[in-house]
Amino acid sequence: MTGAILSYQQKDPIRLPCEIDLKKLFLVPKERERFNKKWKDFLESDSCNKDLFDLKGDRLKYQSEQLIPTKLDNRPPLLLVLGNPASHSVKAGMFFSFEGNKKERVPKLITLSIRKK
Secondary structure (H helix, E strand, O other): OOOOOEEEOOOOOOEEEEEEEHHHHOOOHHHHHHHHHHHHHHHHOOOOHHHHEEEEOOEEEEEEEOOOOOOOOOOOOEEEEOOOOOHHHHHHOOOOEEOOOOOEEOOOOEEEEOOOO
């Protein structure tokens, strides 16, 4: 088997378009059939899903986001650990998530300063 299951291309500092090759992900036909049966319910489970996910044949394209600094300087590096983004935050290009009561909030940050030796 050649090629990657997942590919992505950085478009800007935050947005990250991704693509999954479903032929390589689902090696057993029954697994793909199960995926296909659940696809419509998945799209309808969140109003943003239709804007973020696109299934064409064996290619699933979707939008994600990441924070990777591009500017290097003398400051110590900083690692931010965030949870999975809420779908509406990816659509809006903002970092926020839902609390248990369905209210939006900026995610709690766990930060670590990594010192160079």
